[in-house]
Structure formats: structure tokens, C-alpha cells
Amino acid sequence: MAGMRTWSGTYEFRGSLVAATTIDEVRRAVAASEAVRPVGTRHSFNDIADVDGTLVSVVDIPADITLDGDVVTCGGGTRYGELATWLEERGLALHNMGSLPHISVAGAISTGTHGSGLGNGSLSTAVRSLSFVGPAGDLRTESAGSADFPGSVVSLGRLGPIVRIGLAVEPSYQVRQDVYLGVRWADLLADPLAVLGAGYSVSVFTDWMGEAVQQVWVKSRLDGDAADDPVERFGVRPTEHQVKIVETAEDNTTLQGIAGPWAWRLPHFRLDATPSDGREIQTEYFVPIEAAAEALRTVRRLGPRIREHLLVTELRTIAADDLWLSPAYGRDSLAIHFTWTDDVTAVGALVPLIRDALAPFGARPHWGKVHAMSAEAIAPLYPRVHDALNLFHRMDPGGKFRNPYTDLVLGG
Ligand SMILES: Cc1cc2nc3c(=O)[nH]c(=O)nc-3n(C[C@H](O)[C@H](O)[C@H](O)COP(=O)(O)OP(=O)(O)OC[C@H]3O[C@@H](n4cnc5c(N)ncnc54)[C@H](O)[C@@H]3O)c2cc1C
Incomplete structure (x- = not known):
């Protein structure tokens, strides 16, 4: 479908869309096409879901849960x-x-x-x-x-x-989201895990500038050992004001300070609102959690160079897993995320700065975001990449599901 774009509009697809409404329609579309890519809700920021061929969406098939x-x-x-x-x-x-x-x-x-x-x-x-x-x-x-x-x-x-x-x-389970403003960089760098481990799910938002990070969101599971009431942490009390992550965004964040079901507290954004800003590009790299403090110091030095096009950075953690191509494969990870303005050229020039700064830490990219990395740098970071490629070849010997992006990041 000419003109179909990613959610943020910064990438235009080349393939033709088949929006299947049944599994049989998916089967027919795949069998009849030479080059196929599955496409979801198009929230990625690069050409990962695209191919010069058929794009098959299963989003309109009833959920049948x-x-x-x-x-x-x-x-x-x-x-x-x-x-x-x-x-x-x-x-x-x-x-x-x-x-x-x-x-x-x-x-x-x-x-x-x-x-x-x-x-x-x-x-x-x-x-x-x-x-x-x-x-x-x-x-x-x-x-x-x-x-x-x-x-x-x-x-x-x-x-x-x-x-x-x-x-x-x-x-x-119930979750309460408390937001702390003005946590000092010195405290985060002295003990990143104390801040990032302050609750069941913690996010730190920053523009890398100044002596304090902007916001620390602590989502506590109330069936765990969390206190019933919000507590002082890092020398500050949780704010009583509903915050936004990106100043220019509409009112779109989940409710703070009041316990509620996991489904409406763990996501940052409400389903009935535009998430994040909307006019943006995203980038994210994963480094081993042991390297958190040093990696953060390194990126912080780039703050003045990247600030003009940065809407916000978010820091999160992910436990290690055994999924061969998972960015958290085999290592507990710190994810360093950048929400940029939608200036494709300017952001394209800044991303390699971050990539190069984080390379010494063995940083792996988020597959769905803009990262400027290719197989030469990526393959050594994934011990099971050859097993994954063998599996893909065995299941798809003709390469029907390949596309330029997977060739670029995984090799042929
Ligand atoms: C505002 C915003 C916030 C975000 N927040 C987060 C976040 O908190 N954490 C995070 O990690 N990422 C985040 N992302 C990135 C996003 O979660 C990923 O890019 C995700 O893959 C998008 O899912 P999608 O359904 O849009 O898939 P698409 O972008 O459409 O496709 C992504 C990949 O999935 C494949 N795919 C899609 N559907 C299928 C299918 N049915 N079968 C097989 N393969 C399929 C495609 O081929 C492609 O390789 C965010 C993105 C946006 C825009």
C-alpha cells in the first residue's frame, strides 16, 4: 500500500499490505508471494517489517483469547x-x-x-x-x-x-506508581542498582544535563514487600502532581500515587491516548548491568552534543534470558533509550556517536529502533547467532521471509 508509514511516520513502507482477517487468508497470501514480511502495529522505527513484496498483517484477525x-x-x-x-x-x-x-x-x-x-x-x-x-x-x-x-x-x-x-x-496484582523528581546524578552513578532496583519496575528519565535526573518512576507491586504508602527515597518525597514524560505530549501517562491493577499501571501510557510524543524517532542500546555506571558516565559526556534533538532518555533494566536473539541474551541488562525529535537527518548523525561510545561495553541494539549497527558488529555480541541463522534457513530455505534489514543486521 503506497504511503503506509510506521506509527511515527518517519519510515515509508515499500511493500503491499494484505490485512488478513482469518488465518486461512494469511496462509494463502504467504503461499502466493515470493517475498513476505509480517507486519504488526508498525511501532518500530526502521525497515525491520518491510520488504519489496507482500506485507502480511494479522492485526485484524479476531483475538480469540x-x-x-x-x-x-x-x-x-x-x-x-x-x-x-x-x-x-x-x-x-x-x-x-x-x-x-x-x-x-x-x-x-x-x-x-x-x-x-x-x-x-x-x-x-x-x-x-x-x-x-x-x-x-x-x-x-x-x-x-x-x-x-x-x-x-x-x-x-x-x-x-x-x-x-x-x-x-x-x-x-496491584501496582502503585510513584514519581520522584530531582534525584541526583551522583546518587544514580554511585549505585545504579539502588535506584533501578527501588521497585518492581523502575524507569529513570533524563536529558543527561544538570546535577539531577528529571524523573524516577517507581512501580511497586503491592503483593510484594512494598510499603502501603509512598515513601521518601533518594532524599525526596514522591511528587503529588501528575507528570508527563515528554513536555510537548498530550496528557497521556498512567495514574500516579494510587494503587491499581497491573494492566493500567505497568505501561507508562494509557491505551486511550497517543503514547510518548508521536513526532519522534527512537534508539536504544543494551549494556551488561555491571557496566551501568561507566556506560552512563560515558553517555552523559555526550549530553551537550545530543541535547538539541533529544526529547528524553529512559533507563530501564531487563533480566537475562536464553532467547538466542534477545538483546538480554545471557546477561542482566541496562537499556539506555533515546526519544529523539523526528529530524531524520540530524538524528541519523547523532546515533553513531552513541553507538560508538557504547561499543566498548558490548552494547546490543533494540532491533525495532534506529541503531546504525550491522552484522559485522552485532554477530560477535550474540553467541547463538549462527544457530538462529541455521534455524531460519532450515525453516525457510528459499529465504521468503528475509528482507534487507535482517540481511544487514544478521548477515546472509
Ligand atoms: C511510543 C513507543 C513506545 C515504545 N516503547 C517500548 C518499550 O517500552 N519497550 C520496548 O522494548 N520497545 C518499545 N517500543 C518499540 C516497540 O515495542 C517494538 O518496535 C515492537 O516490535 C513493535 O511492535 P509492532 O506490533 O508495532 O511490530 P512492527 O513494528 O510492526 O514489527 C516489528 C517486528 O515484528 C515482526 N512482526 C510483526 N508482526 C508479526 C507477526 N504476526 N508474526 C511474526 N512477526 C511479526 C515484524 O516482521 C518485525 O520484524 C516502543 C515504540 C513506540 C512507538
């Missing part, structure tokens, strides 16, 4: 917000959420999308089963425990459209 013990199964195109509402109505929960509930489950887990929390794996770690449409239009299911499973979850769309997906659930 079912529960079997502690696994919920839904259509791959289901938005997290819809799934979370369904679960909460039944007293159930996911272990974590990304900052926005608008993204599709399959699109999110295919890139290793994450929330925050020292003990929380990415959203991909909740996956228990995946049903793919293979290159001949065949349906195949991969379940946790199979040899290929760790290479199948974060697969960047290389295994074909995921039409059904099973996720681990747990009993619902």
Missing part, C-alpha cells in the same frame, strides 16, 4: 492493551508490560520488547507457544522446551507470520 491453566493463547496481532484487559477481568496478569499497550503481541515479542525490573525478563520471556505460517502456507507450532524454541521467539519476523501465541500468566 483462550485460557488453559496458566497459559493464555491469543491471535498474534492482539494488542497488549486488549489482552491485558481480558486477563484483568479474569483476575489474571502478565509479568510485565512495555511502555505502551498499543503494540501487537507478536510484533513486540519478535523484537525482544521489554518493560523494566531487575528481576523481570523481556515480554518475550513469557512466550510458551507460537504458531507460525511457514513459507508454503503451512501451519506449524513451536512450544517451550523444543530445541528450536529459544531461536523462535525473538525471530525478527524471519520465521513467518505468528498467528497464535501462548503466554504465561499469573494471578492479578
